[in-house]
Amino acid sequence: MPRIAYVNGQYVPHHAAGVAIEDRGYQFADGVYEVIAIAGGEVVDMDPHMARLKNSLAGLEINLPISEAALRMAMLRVARLNRVQFGILYLQISRGVAPRDHAWAEGLRPSLVMTCRSVPMGKMAALAEKGVSVKTMPEDRWARPDIKTISLLPNVLAKQAARSGGDYEAWFVDGDGYVTEGASTNAWIVEGDGTLVTRPLSRAILPGIARSILLEVAARDGIPVREEAFTPEQAKGAREAFITSTGGLVPVTAIDGDVVANGAPGGLSLQLAAAYQQHMADQTANPEATMRGLQGQA
Ligand SMILES: Cc1ncc(COP(=O)(O)O)c(C=O)c1O
Structure with missing residues (x-):
């Protein structure tokens, strides 16, 4: 079963997934993330994670790059495509890609990346x-x-x-x-x-x-x-x-x-x-x- 990652709207093989080298997440750690549990194949506690994500984004003045409904659907799809029963979903939103400069330009499109993996529950x-x-x-x-x-x-x-x-x-x-x-x-x-x-x-x-x-x-x-x-x-x-x-x-x-x-x-x-x-x-x-x-x- 190949691992699948989500990168800006695309579902791609994990090994081939990547972001631009001028992504502000890579250069400035200018972004936010969530780690959400997957249990019994379900992404659990999505509501509070979504609420915290929106707070974190607001704190850095970054907008959700897609609608909340579309994001929720994409989260479920990543979990399903990877057939993870017990594990974690990792979601990261950075301010986007731009020539390196501490101050950011208005109108950047935030980058959204998701991965998920199984965690051995016995351990x-x-x-x-x-x-x-x-x-x-x-x-x-x-x-x-x-x-x-x-x-x-x-x-x-x-x-x-x-x-x-x-x-x-x-x-x-x-x-x-x-x-x-x-x-x-x-x-x-x-x-x-x-x-x-x-x-x-x-x-x-x-x-x-x-x-x-x-x-x-x-x-x-x-x-x-x-x-x-x-x-x-x-x-x-x-x-x-x-x-x-x-x-x-x-x-x-x-x-x-x-x-x-x-x-x-x-x-x-x-x-x-x-x-x-x-x-x-x-x-x-x-x-x-x-x-x-x-x-x-x-
Ligand atoms: C610094 C810090 N505190 C607390 C937590 C626990 O938060 P949660 O229960 O949402 O996983 C985390 C989780 O990653 C963390 O990084």
């Missing part, structure tokens, strides 16, 4: 079962991490530094000593009394879609939540800690080498991970089969 499930370690680093990103731009160099360097030290994720810590978020995840802790704590939305963090869904799940299930910044020390002393992204919830079992609680994934983390998977599965034609797939049992 994801193993990660979630075991938990991961994180390493804290000084926050050194620009002042608008709430805009999902493709300008990700600090995130890339932080993630790489974490990985080369044997950790899975980096947590950025702001000048006041509070965790902002992970290099590609939102950060959470569970306090001794079972209260979920995560940083409130502001310009300092990306409004994660998984974050918003977990807050809905917590409200539905009567789990107490406080949207408040926390320090690495608070996290180390917490009952549980975890990270979220579109891919799911992963328990954090160590921070800067210090074990969280007993070093095993916490009960509430595992309960919420399953609730998030159920939320995805409920958007598909066969929720039971999708749940098995998400849990790596397909």
Whole structure:
């Protein structure tokens, strides 16, 4: 099955897909992106991803190059053409192609690219079962991490530094000593009394879609939540800690080498991970089969 990419209205073999070398995304990281989960063959949570995409575009004064309806159809078509059952859809919109100049000319046609790929759910499930370690680093990103731009160099360097030290994720810590978020995840802790704590939305963090869904799940299930910044020390002393992204919830079992609680994934983390998977599965034609797939049992 050849992989198919979408490039400015064309569905092309992945290996032959390309953009112009003067694309402003390539030269200036002048663009935005979304990563959307595919579960049971469906593109899930399209509405909140579309809303965030439009916010990010507005933040950079870039227009959607095609109608929202056409974009939604193209997203589904890319997923179908690639026959991905469990994986991710990557969507990127840059300001367009122009002779290199920091200031942009009016009237550029934004470039729209989409790819998708399968993700082995067994590996994801193993990660979630075991938990991961994180390493804290000084926050050194620009002042608008709430805009999902493709300008990700600090995130890339932080993630790489974490990985080369044997950790899975980096947590950025702001000048006041509070965790902002992970290099590609939102950060959470569970306090001794079972209260979920995560940083409130502001310009300092990306409004994660998984974050918003977990807050809905917590409200539905009567789990107490406080949207408040926390320090690495608070996290180390917490009952549980975890990270979220579109891919799911992963328990954090160590921070800067210090074990969280007993070093095993916490009960509430595992309960919420399953609730998030159920939320995805409920958007598909066969929720039971999708749940098995998400849990790596397909
Ligand atoms: C910096 C950052 N924070 C948080 C997230 C989680 O967002 P979502 O739940 O929408 O995947 C991501 C996802 O890529 C991210 O890059």
